[in-house]
Amino acid sequence: MHRWSQLFIPTLREAPADAEVASHKFLVRSGYIRQLGAGIYSYLFLGQRALLRVIDVVREEMNKIGQEFLLPAIHPREVWEKSGRWQVMGENMFRLKDRKGGDLCLGMTHEEIVTEIALKDLRSYKQLPQIWYQIQSKFRDEPRPRSGLLRVRQFTMKDSYSFDLDEAGLDVSYQKHYDTYCRIFDRCGLQYVVVEAHSGAMGGSQSHEFMVYTEAGEDMVASCQKCGYAANMEKATSQLAPVQDLPGDGQPEEVHTPGMKTIEDVGKFLGTLPTQEVKTLALMQMEEDKKNPGRQKARPVIVLLRGDHSLNEAKLAGALEGKEFRPMLPEEIVRVFMAPAGFLGPVKLPTASSTALGSETQKILLESLPLVLADNALKGRKNLITGANREDYHLKNVTPLRDFHPTEWVDLRNAAAGEGCPKCGSPLEVGKAMEIGHIFKLGYKYSESMGLRVLDESGKEVTPIMGSYGIGLERILAAAIEQNNDADGFWLPLCIAPFEVLVTPTNVTDAVLLSTAEEIAQKLEAAGFSVLLDDRDERPGVKFKDADLVGIPYRINVGKKVTEGKVEVVSRSTRKSQDANIGDIAATFAQLARP
RNA sequence: CGGGGCGUAGCGCAGCCUGGUAGCGCACCUGCCUUGGGCGCAGGGGGUCACAGGUUCAAAUCCUGUCGCCCCGACCA
Numbered sequence: 192m193h194r195w196s197q198l199f200i201p202t203l204r205e206a207p208a209d210a211e212v213a214s215h216k217f218l219v220r221s222g223y224i225r226q227l228g229a230g231i232y233s234y235l236f237l238g239q240r241a242l243l244r245v246i247d248v249v250r251e252e253m254n255k256i257g258q259e260f261l262l263p264a265i266h267p268r269e270v271w272e273k274s275g276r277w278q279v280m281g282e283n284m285f286r287l288k289d290r291k292g293g294d295l296c297l298g299m300t301h302e303e304i305v306t307e308i309a310l311k312d313l314r315s316y317k318q319l320p321q322i323w324y325q326i327q328s329k330f331r332d333e334p335r336p337r338s339g340l341l342r343v344r345q346f347t348m349k350d351s352y353s354f355d356l357d358e359a360g361l362d363v364s365y366q367k368h369y370d371t372y373c374r375i376f377d378r379c380g381l382q383y384v385v386v387e388a389h390s391g392a393m394g395g396s397q398s399h400e401f402m403v404y405t406e407a408g409e410d411m412v413a414s415c416q417k418c419g420y421a422a423n424m425e426k427a428t429s430q431l432a433p434v435q436d437l438p439g440d441g442q443p444e445e446v447h448t449p450g451m452k453t454i455e456d457v458g459k460f461l462g463t464l465p466t467q468e469v470k471t472l473a474l475m476q477m478e479e480d481k482k483n484p485g486r487q488k489a490r491p492v493i494v495l496l497r498g499d500h501s502l503n504e505a506k507l508a509g510a511l512e513g514k515e516f517r518p519m520l521p522e523e524i525v526r527v528f529m530a531p532a533g534f535l536g537p538v539k540l541p542t543a544s545s546t547a548l549g550s551e552t553q554k555i556l557l558e559s560l561p562l563v564l565a566d567n568a569l570k571g572r573k574n575l576i577t578g579a580n581r582e583d584y585h586l587k588n589v590t591p592l593r594d595f596h597p598t599e600w601v602d603l604r605n606a607a608a609g610e611g612c613p614k615c616g617s618p619l620e621v622g623k624a625m626e627i628g629h630i631f632k633l634g635y636k637y638s639e640s641m642g643l644r645v646l647d648e649s650g651k652e653v654t655p656i657m658g659s660y661g662i663g664l665e666r667i668l669a670a671a672i673e674q675n676n677d678a679d680g681f682w683l684p685l686c687i688a689p690f691e692v693l694v695t696p697t698n699v700t701d702a703v704l705l706s707t708a709e710e711i712a713q714k715l716e717a718a719g720f721s722v723l724l725d726d727r728d729e730r731p732g733v734k735f736k737d738a739d740l741v742g743i744p745y746r747i748n749v750g751k752k753v754t755e756g757k758v759e760v761v762s763r764s765t766r767k768s769q770d771a772n773i774g775d776i777a778a779t780f781a782q783l784a785r786p
Numbered sequence: 787c788g789g790g791g792c793g794u795a796g797c798g799c800a801g802c803c804u805g806g807u808a809g810c811g812c813a814c815c816u817g818c819c820u821u822g823g824g825c826g827c828a829g830g831g832g833g834u835c836a837c838a839g840g841u842u843c844a845a846a847u848c849c850u851g852u853c854g855c856c857c858c859g860a861c862c863a
Binding site: 201203204205206207208209210211220226228229282283300329331333334335337341342343346347348349350400401409410504508515517625626627628629661662663664665666697698700701729730731732733734735736737739748750751 | 787792796797798799812813820821822823824825854855856857858859860861862863
């Protein structure tokens with residue numbers, strides 16, 4: 192049994208001024224964590240205990256599908272050079288030098304390391320499939336650490352890696368992780384959704400994120416109540432309700448729109464709807480100039496969206512094959528469009544069209560012309576309103592493919608709440624969420640680049656296919672707190688709480704109360720519960736406030752009613768209290784906590 | 787890296803504009819008192835005012851620079 196009076200549980204009456212989200216405020220106030228630097232935290236007694244409980248759950252479930260390893264946190268440069276990610280990871284990688292001047296880095300993920308192991312010791316298809324996992328600190332020099340434990344530079348990750356002979360095998364390993372992750376998050380009491388996701392820097396063909404809805408989250412998720420479709424906004428699509436085109440079949444015609452620079456202004460002025468207008472965004476794509484290494488080359492990118500739609504930058508990044516982009520500067524806009532922002536449009540602009548590939552010189556010429564990317568929602572529309580590329584003028588009767596020709600049609604817009612689910616058509620919901628787990632089908636990216644081969648049944652060399660899978664363990668804790676808190680503190684689900692029950696004698700100077708509390712704590716411990724005894728010589732109010740704060744799901748008050756042979760059992764989440772006989776406290780409590 | 791904000795006791799803040807004694811609440815220590823929701827009274831300890839340089843007889847306060855932290859954007863568990 193742990194006695195509070197002997198422990199270091201530095202609770203705070205007030206949250207630090209720079210804590211914004213609930214989990215951050217309460218983790219600090221409850222004495223779970225202390226900050227050392229931006230995105231660097233110490234876990235104190237209660238915090239570490241909760242984290243260890245999370246680890247227990249994760250380990251128990253992972254052991255059912257994989258083998259636990261422990262990989263190094265310091266990696267030599269050479270391994271990362273093999274996959275090409277020494278460069279790719281850029282500033283996010285913590286780098287250091289050893290005494291001989293050799294380059295090292297702190298591990299931010301371990302695809303290279305497991306592949307290196309596989310490279311040396313996987314020889315035959317008979318050794319496949321493999322699932323290897325570890326629970327270990329990861330180091331990432333985040334550009335912006337945030338929100339307490341939500342985004343930090345050192346964190347604990349459960350990461351696993353699968354090796355299979357073929358895609359069918361990968362599907363099995365992937366599904367195993369999917370199911371295991373569901374079990375883990377279910378056991379941790381989290382309400383989460385699994386969403387289709389964007390694979391990002393990991394690469395690969397398919398990926399799912401496990402997301403917990405919370406205002407503290409950094410991602411937006413679109414989901415359908417009816418059919419269960421759910422996707423990160425970076426991927427989400429939707430069915431659009433039909434919209435009315437403007438009547439007629441006239442040719443583009445300039446209309447005078449003095450000072451009307453926004454979709455709304457133009458709509459009001461001309462009596463049209465945003466859905467009947469084209470939003471023209473002027474961007475510059477930035478890429479390495481091959482002729483002048485080290486210098487950047489800019490290429491105009493014109494994005495066309497329906498007037499009421501917004502650009503999804505992740506989708507655009509996908510369309511530009513990951514090249515960086517930025518908004519055009521005012522002088523660049525004038526150079527490309529010969530008109531100021533607010534009056535831009537695609538008609539009569541010299542643009543790169545995919546049909547016009549000719550000679551080498553034409554190609555070079557083409558490469559400097561603006562790319563025009565049109566969102567699919569403009570397909571089949573007619574008589575739209577666009578800027579006229581002349582100050583104070585717009586064009587009406589603009590019809591795509593007649594009056595302008597996009598380089599490419601793509602999905603670029605953000606899906607929005609209320610639009611139709613792409614699968615079943617019922618209205619989509621959009622909410623903020625935080626990512627707690629992510630699974631990837633990596634494909635051959637690492638096995639190929641690092642030269643992993645095994646012999647198949649026929650003695651032929653084949654490249655194994657890989658998957659990688661991660662869970663942010665601190666985020667499970669933070670998500671649980673985001674989900675379960677009120678003005679006074681938070682409560683953790685039983686299986687990840689640092690203690691399951693807190694026994695609170697209201698006055699320890701009363702020898703009967705104290706000894707009764709000790710007896711109860713002993714009985715509960717003997718019954719297999721983890722118990723914290725608040726034996727501090729404090730007033731009851733102080734103890735109750737602390738009890739509400741620190742996340743322990745149940746509390747037993749040992750007070751006045753002891754004379755009647757009774758104590759109170761209080762549930763932190765519901766605040767419901769029930770009297771229990773001291774004699775059979777263990778049985779009563781077990782019924783409540785483990786029904 | 788772009789934009790915004792903040793650095794004064796463990797925590798939360800005032801003081802800075804208008805330069806001259808470093809202050810409040812909570813926490814902490816001692817004693818008394820009190821014991822079902824951060825109780826009361828009395829006494830007490832704790833500060834290189836982020837750092838460096840400058841202006842000045844004199845700098846927490848004015849000027850310059852640096853660093854750190856937080857928030858908003860591009861990245862991710």
